[in-house]
Amino acid sequence: MHAPAPPPANRGLSWLAIIRIGLVQASIGAMVMLITTVLNRLMVVEYALAGAIPAALVGWHYAVQLGRPLWGHGSDKGGSRSLWIAGGIVVLGLGAIMAVQATVMIQQEFTLAMVIAVLGYTLIGVGVGASGTSALALLASGVAPERRAAAAAVTWIMMVAGIVVSAITVGALLQPFSPERLLSVASGLLITCIAITCIAVYRIEPRSGAVLAFAETAKSDPPPDFKEALREILHEKAARRFTLFIFVSMMAFNMQDLILEPFAGLIFGMTPGQSTQLGGMQSGGVLVGMIVAGIGGSAFAGRLPFELRHWIVFGCLGSALALACLAIAAQVGPGWPIAVNVFVLGFCNGLFAVAAIGAMMGLAGAGEKTREGVRMGVWGAAQAIAFGLGGMLGGGGLDVARRAIAHDPSAFQIVFAIEAGLFVLAAWLAVRATARGLAPARAIIERDEEVFA
CATH class of the missing domain: 1.20.1250.20 (MFS general substrate transporter like domains)
Known part of the structure; x- marks a missing residue:
């Protein structure tokens, strides 16, 4: 038989x-x-x-x-x-x-x-x-x-x-x-x-x-009450660092939303229709980056250099480099390949965003007692506040810089430089906040001192 x-x-x-x-x-x-x-x-x-x-x-x-x-x-x-x-x-x-x-x-x-x-x-x-x-x-x-x-x-x-x-x-x-x-x-x-x-x-x-x-995150015990769940998350070094990474990266991600079209109009003399098309180039880059990260992150999962944290770091550093190029473009003006620059920025944004959400899923059940919902809630709250502050920092920062300097190219340079710096900081936080290969969530907690030393 x-x-x-x-x-x-x-x-x-x-x-x-x-x-x-x-x-x-x-x-x-x-x-x-x-x-x-x-x-x-x-x-x-x-x-x-x-x-x-x-x-x-x-x-x-x-x-x-x-x-x-x-x-x-x-x-x-x-x-x-x-x-x-x-x-x-x-x-x-x-x-x-x-x-x-x-x-x-x-x-x-x-x-x-x-x-x-x-x-x-x-x-x-x-x-x-x-x-x-x-x-x-x-x-x-x-x-x-x-x-x-x-x-x-x-x-x-x-x-x-x-x-x-x-x-x-x-x-x-x-x-x-x-x-x-x-x-x-x-x-x-x-x-x-x-x-x-x-x-x-x-x-x-x-x-x-x-x-x-x-x-990996399945738990047989009933979930703890809210205060206990929140206390557990706040006491975990991994969870705290990942929350900080989400906050910084998403604030950087949203900073250019309110200033990209004004940048195109004031520095490159684009019409509203042309600046809208430029925004479409960025969105197209985001979609392509998401597709590449989604396919690559699954097809080559666990193989260096294709671990999720590497996609995050590549995306953050690539976004910082693209923003540094936009800062140069603010001085060069017409003649700079602005469409290509913006597409690359969108592409790198898409890479890191998808990889970050994938990492979030992997770490969502990292607690001994807490479940996925409360952890996703903590990171979702960090993302929401970062989105709001990012828009205010981008738009408001540009207004302040334009009034203080009275020179539009320099004002845009300052804002793009701040955003690029936030992306570099996010890349560093990503390395600190994710274990090698995003190992099973509970193993991350058990090896907390070893991984995050």
Whole structure:
């Protein structure tokens, strides 16, 4: 008699399940696009408000996401991340429609509109934090180690795709603009995104139940209370350093968002259309970098020099070099290959971003007691605050430098130099915050003194 064949190796979440979680990220990206770009432009241009008003509202929705660790802990204890994902999307949709309504009525009832807007952006922050943290925690607990880079690439690419597709669609449907059309188009977008998310997460956890037993981070004990979980994370050298790395790298990542198009216009004399195309070059570079890191990080997982921490370091140092070239371009002006420079910057940004998310998944279950949700929440909160501060540091720093120096090229040089320095610091922190090859998370904790000495 032949011995029965061994059961197939459990490889964690299937590619279809990973794509379904990517649809959640795409829906989040599409809904956030509505409030950070469409409503921002309407408030400043059509309704002639000071730019500080939409900037403050967007900054507030980032500040609200400091609650991500608490919501992640809730998904750890609740037994169903799907409910947290779907519930967060519904809250996000409710907040977004309130923000749209506040924008429409802002000229007639300014005070009431501002109250509604603050409440709406509060709900947006809660919704993004609860759904996004739970989706990443589901990935972290269910994706096989060799698939983490590719899974991160898939979800980030789908999020970017959701932003691009929704922006093109909404832009077309809003012509000609009217408040009634805005409400109609926004409602359609939000309902569609909520429906896609609910369908995407339907029964995704029962189908991957075996995955949780397979995952390196699986724990049989019930999760600790929130204070104990947070205390455990804060006492781990690895977790503290990785949190600092996420904060510094994401702040650097977001600094150029508000200054790249002004740079193109003031230094290179580009028209709005040309500067928008330049931004598209950067986004294209980000997508290519994500794809390369996703494929390379999975195909060559564990082989030098293709470990995740090396992708992170390559991406951070490459981004710093590209920014140093932009600082030179500020003095050279027209004639510099600005499109190539910006594409390379985007490419390196994509490399490090996908590798960082893959590393985050690998370290998410590093605690003896804490689960993936609360750890993803801590890092998600660091990322959200870094995004908000990065935008303020980039845009505000440029304003201060232009007033102090009264020389635009030098002002841009200073900001790009600061951003490049942050990326170099992030590369150093990445080396300190990740173990060689991202070894199994629990082994990292057990060898903490050896690895991080």
